[in-house]
Amino acid sequence: MKKLPKIALSAMFMMLLAGCTTNTPTSSSSSANPSSSSTTKGSTASSSSTPDSTPSSASSSSTTKPSTSSSSSKPTVTVTSVRITGYDSTQVMDNSSLTLKAEVEGSAKNLRVNWSTSNEQVATVTNGIVRFKGVAADSEVTITATSRDDQTKFDSVTFQVKHGIINTANSRGSIDTSMIFEDGTITTDIGDTALLFADVYGTRWYVETTITINEFLETENYPKIGLMTGTDSNGFWNGLDMKNYFFYIDALKAQSSWTNFNFVAQNEAGTDWDWGHQKAPFTVAGTDKAEKGMPFKMGLLRDGADYFLFAEKTVDGEKQMYAYAHTNITDIAADEPSYAWIGGWSTSYTISDYRALVGEQVDGMYGEVTEINLPMESTVLFTGESYKLNATTNTINYDYKNLKFSSNNETVATVDKDGNIQATNTPGKAVITVSYGSLSKEFTVEVTDDAKFKVDIDGKMDDLIWSEEVKNNKFHYALNGEGEYIDFYAAKNSKGVYIYADYYVNEQKSGNTSGNWWENDNFEFRFKTVSDRTVKTIEGLNTDATGGQGWVSGNKTSNLTKYYVSTPEVLENGKSHLVFELFSSYEDLQRRGETVNKNTPIGFQVGSNPASGWKACQWWDSNDFSAYPKITEDGFQYTVDETLICPTGEHDYTNWTVEQKATCTADGTEGHHCRLCGHHETRVIQSNGSHTYDESQITVVTPATCIAEGKGTVKCTSCGEDVEVTLPIDYSNHSGKYENGEWTCCHERLEKAVEFNYPAGKNWITNNYILGVMQNDADWTVEVDVDMVRTNGEKDAARGWAGQIQVENDDGTFDDKDAHKWCWRQDWWGWGYYNLAPGADQSVVNKEGNCGVWDESAFDNGFNDYKDSVLDNCNLKQTISYSHETGVVTIVTIVTAKAGSQAGKHTTITYTSRAFPSDKKVEVAFGMLWNMEGTHKINSVKLTGNVVEGPHVGQGVGLVA
Known part of the structure; x- marks a missing residue:
């Protein structure tokens, strides 16, 4: 109410x-x-x-x-x-x-x-x-x-x-005018609304308003709001006795901002808007988008049967009203008056700054015409053929009644006030003059009786344009159903582009009687071209909307200028057969401002949605124009004159791909092509001369040991052959036992120095190298000699070396958890369950705290020299001793400076643990500390006691092979 x-x-x-x-x-x-x-x-x-x-x-x-x-x-x-x-x-x-x-x-x-x-x-x-x-x-x-x-x-x-500029008495919907005297705003509740302009009823007027969208109806996915005009004085639409147009913002409830606008008429039945035939779509820039909760402005100018659509456009940082689109439509006759209102459905909105101009006031809405533009300079017409000459000016909103057309030879061709040219039966030439005030431009028409220029859009391939070359160069398009397909034929001449389609499906879709084109047998397509080195859609193909979608339907409708659709024919094999023939003039293709003519490369993108389901061509989403079949005078061609697409020879190449693999004894080739014109280049892949392989992919046949090389197989990365390779001696893989501090197989305590080069960014890795796995059922000792160089430049005692002893789990594995280990580091700090940490909370699993003492007097400046200089380049000799009687591990570490002012000086650090279990194995390890950057070189390891495993790599971070 x-x-x-x-x-x-x-x-x-x-x-x-x-x-x-x-x-x-x-x-x-x-x-x-x-x-x-x-x-x-x-x-x-x-x-x-x-x-x-x-x-x-x-x-x-x-x-x-x-x-x-x-x-x-x-x-x-x-x-x-x-x-x-x-x-x-x-x-x-x-x-x-x-x-x-x-x-x-x-x-x-x-x-x-x-x-x-x-x-x-x-x-x-x-x-x-x-x-x-x-x-x-x-x-x-x-x-x-x-x-x-x-x-x-x-x-x-x-x-x-x-x-009141808005006649609230005649308006419809739930309307709140309580703020109209304060700020001029009117707000509506969600629903069907029509806010009528009080002074508008005529054939020449302009209305404008600022709209703020507040809310949408939750159950409506396609709410609409905009400017309407029609013959009903109360702003009703969709009735048999009504005629209406709607200039709207193309809103979706799922979005919060919109850039698309459109114009639509009521359908003939008066039951709905004619959504399949929108008249003047346009898109605004992101800076000018309509946004929920924010004001945006729209304007509609009517002058007879001409309608101009205005919205805001940002120019030099300032917003101004701009005529984005024009359409001529005669559902409401040019001399039939109409009302105007702000309206829509399923939307709550607020209007402000609304105004209406009538009579001579409208003159100020027209732009100044400074130039006339024609899509082409000339055309060839067959005798009796008609042609629409679409002239434009530098501005969309000009007075179309002042645009004049005349012919200098009406025995050859005549032209009416709207630019419709009619060729007579007399061959010859005529010059059509287009004028606007003092401006003029000429267009030449040649009328001929040469049959090759005669093309009837009648579903028959008997015109000369359908040559044998065109028929041979068809595009066969398989659909989803068994044996379903479309054979496409294409050609072009000086007037435009022709498409012919033989369509075969197993069953008709909807009996081809649905009012919606997509619910019948159909195909949709787009014309693609290259502009500014970019693959673009030729937008002008579609009169109703942006996006360049052309379509034709089995219900005998299409959005092209000229088309033919046959009545479905059921063949002896049970298949349904239809014939489609379509024509789009270059002028039509230019209606969105693009330049399109006979020399323009036009790629064909197609999809079809018969009863068996949607099927798109393989290049539907591709920006590789070379993959598109292109429409030529001789039918579909994949390769055309490269200079038409890349006239400067500057190409947009794909990545190089291997076309012929190189082997170990022969060169191969790789190639790439221009995504635009298809220009192709190749280059040689040199033979390696010998097999190459990825060592990580080697399959070990015979493992290498500390005293013997191994054997393995791997696939050659060059030629693909299976190659047998020799595995080098693996000094860490011992074939003997470790007894009396050495391996029986190679008689080495540490086969060779092991070096780690640590990258920056790694954290604590205290078990990077396993010094040995020892059995705690007797005393044992681990002696290690390590050189350390620290290169990160950070003078921090918490960056360098650390060690770890870890107790086995019940299943004999090691899990690296605090509850099972003791860790110590170079600044006598420790952690883990077995850390002594006097003064720490002994009830927690991880007992953090000091576990060692050191000789501070060893260096001139004590701890400062130690952390700033000594640790940058030092040697440490560490003896780790376990007592089976007490379970305690004692560590004595001698750190000797190898460079700098403290070179040759050393200090002794002693660490003590809590008691370890006497019936378990333990893993004794050495590693890096807190983002250490530099090297550890383990020179020697000596194990005494019951050794389970000798020295070997643990985590292995930074290991130098």
Whole structure:
């Protein structure tokens, strides 16, 4: 239900009572004119009148005052005052109403008044009901209530009647006008709405508004809002007796901002909008998008059958209204007037800054024409053929009635006021002149009777354009169903592009009777070309929308200029056969501003959606133009003149790919091609001369040991052959036992120095190298000699070396968890369950704290020399000893500076652990500490005791082979 306007109290327009006056209204309510600035009550002098308990039935047009003489049959009535109530503000909108009341104080009850208006052209009043009429401009009117018993007693209210650009009385929907006097805004609730422009009913007008989208209906995926025009005075649409157009923002509920706008007419049945035939789509830049909760502006100009669509455009940082599109449509005849309104459905919105221009005011909306543009300079027509010459100017919004066409030889070709050229049966030439004021441009028409220029769009391939070359160079397109396919043929001449399709499917889709083209047998396609070294869609193919989608349907509809669709034929094999023939002129293809002519390379992209389902060509989403079949005079060709696509010889190449693999004894080749024109280049892949392989892919046949090489096989990465390779001696893979501190197989304690080169960014790896796995059922000792160089430049005692002892799990594995290990580092800090950490919380698993002591006096500046200099280049000799009796491990480490001011000096660090289990294996390891960057070189390892495993790589981070 539509809300009545909410009248806000405004001190600016309220009149205060100024006291008493002796002014007396005249006897005629139409001539009674109390001061418009006064609401003064009448005199308190008494008068005689007959009391009446019923409201007065006298109208404001009454011209006779009640008698003031006394009657002997009636008592004398004394009136003391009259006061008008029932209004909150004296500022009101035209085309609105309100109900006033008159309170009369006197010697009797239910005293009556006569109501009057100062201007019946502005407002009428009956029994206190005031109806404010539509006014052309802001006006003023005074409403007076006069006592019937004493005409010297009255009250008047002067209303300021504001001309409403929006006629809220005739508008539809739930409308809130409570803010209209404060900021001019009108807000709607979600639903069907139509806010009518009060002054618009004609054939030449311009309307504009700022719209802020507030909310959408949750269940509506395609809400719409915009500017409408139609023949219904209340803004209704979709009815048989109505004609309507809709300029809308193409909103989707799932989005919050939109850049696409469009224009659509009501369908012929009057049941819906003709969504399949939008008329003037355009897209604004992201800086000018419409956004939920933010104001955006739209404008619509009508001039007869020409409609111009305006939206904001940012130019030099400033927003201005810009004509993005023009369409000529005659569903509403050029001389048939129409209304205009802001409207839509499933949307709550607020409007502001709305305006309407009519008559001569519209002239200011036209741009200045400084040039005329024609799509081509000439064309060839077959005798009797017609042609539409589409002329444009530098501006979209110009007065099309001033664009003139003329022919200098009407015996050859005539032209009408809209640019429609008609070739006669007389061959020859005619010059068509297009003029606008003092500007002009010429277009040459050659009329010929040469049959090769005659093409009838009739579903027959009997015209000369369908040559044997064209028929041989067809594009065979397999569909999803068994044996389903489309054979496409294409050609072009000086006028445009022709497509012929033989369409075979197993069953018809929807019987080809659906009103929606996609619900029948169909195919859709796009023409692609290369512009500015970029593959682009030729947008002009589609008259209704951007995106360049052309389509044709088995229901005998298409969005192309000329087309033919046959009636489905059922063949003996049961297949359904249709024939499609289509034509698109170069002028049509240029309607979005592109330059397209006979020499333009045109690629063909196609998809079809028959009953067996959607099928797109392989290059549907490809930007490789060389993969597209291209339309030529001789049919579909994949290769055309490269200079038409890459005229400068600058190519956009794909990556190199191997075309012939190189072997170990022969060269190979690789190639790449231009994605635009297909230009192809190759280069040699040199033979390696010997087999190459990835060592990580070697399959070991015989493992290498510390004393013997191994054997393996691997596939050659050059020729693919299986190659046998020799595996080098693996000094860490011992074939003997470790006894008395050495391996029985190679008699080495540490076969060779092991070096690690640590990268930056690694964290704690205290088990990078396993010194040995020892059995705790007896005493054991591990002795290690290590050189360390630290290169990260950070003078930090927490960057360098560390060690770890880890107790086995019950299943004999090692899990590297704090509950099973003790770790120590170069600054005598430790952690893990077996860390002694005097003073630390012994109830926690990870007991962090100092576990060692050192000789601070060993270096000149004590700890500072140690962390800043010594640790950058030092040697450490570490003896790790386990006592089976106590379970305690003691570590004595001698750190000797090898360079710098402390070179040759050394310190001794001693570490002590908690007791380890006496019935477990332990893994003794050495590693790096806290983002160490540099090298560890393990020179020697000596193990004494019950050795389970000798020295070997653990984590192996930074291991130098």
